[in-house]
Amino acid sequence: MSELNVSIVTPDGPVFEGTATMVIARTKAGELGILPNHVPLVAPLKIDIVRIKQESGEEWVAVNGGFMEVNGEEVNILADTAEREQDIDLDRAERAKARAEENLQAAKDQKVDELMAQIALQKAINRIHTKEH
Template sequence: MSTFLLEIVTPERKVYAEQVNMLVAKGVEGELGILPNHIPLVTPLKISTITVKKQGSKDEIIAVNGGFMEVRKDKVVILAESAELPEQIDVDRARAAKERAEKRLAENKQDNVDFKRAEASLQRALNRISVSGK
């Protein structure tokens, strides 16, 4: 079965770089399944998980907090604001961030900017908690 190179890069570091058979990502327009020789595209990503499929091994789940995905014939590059593998996630910190965001959302209904920031913070925390349990 053919493969392609998947690279996940953040401003700080390269999080992931391996040959994979398939990946599933959530773009702003919906879920995308990418196989080798996929048509080239660039799309913004949601705060969500990336599922990586490699032949002969269990699916890998990676928390990605926004960014863009560029698909080429033999390579996919995800430029993410942040990305973490399950073993890198501090679950207690993620739960504390979730609680802070929920508190801000409950308190603050006047300021639209703070509401959107709190909402994004909550999504990131939930995404990290979800991936840490896999």
């Protein structure tokens, strides 16, 4: 069976390097499933989970924005931040979610920084969903 070489990299360094039979990611245009020999593309990513299907199972990575480049047998993701499921501290993510919800409510009340609070909340929820899948 043909496989894809997959790389997820952040400004802090590589998060995932390996092979996959399929990569599923949510782009600004919708969810994409990438199989070997996929047509080349570049797509902006949403804050969401990237699922890496392998012969041995499935790996989930919380990705907080960035871009995905597909070129035949390669999928390269350049993410703002990313965390593998096993690296996520669920208690810390729950605390971040609670802080983000408080900040979002305060921002709505004060009519400032609401967008930043919404993004922080999306990131926290994404990490929780990745860990709890």
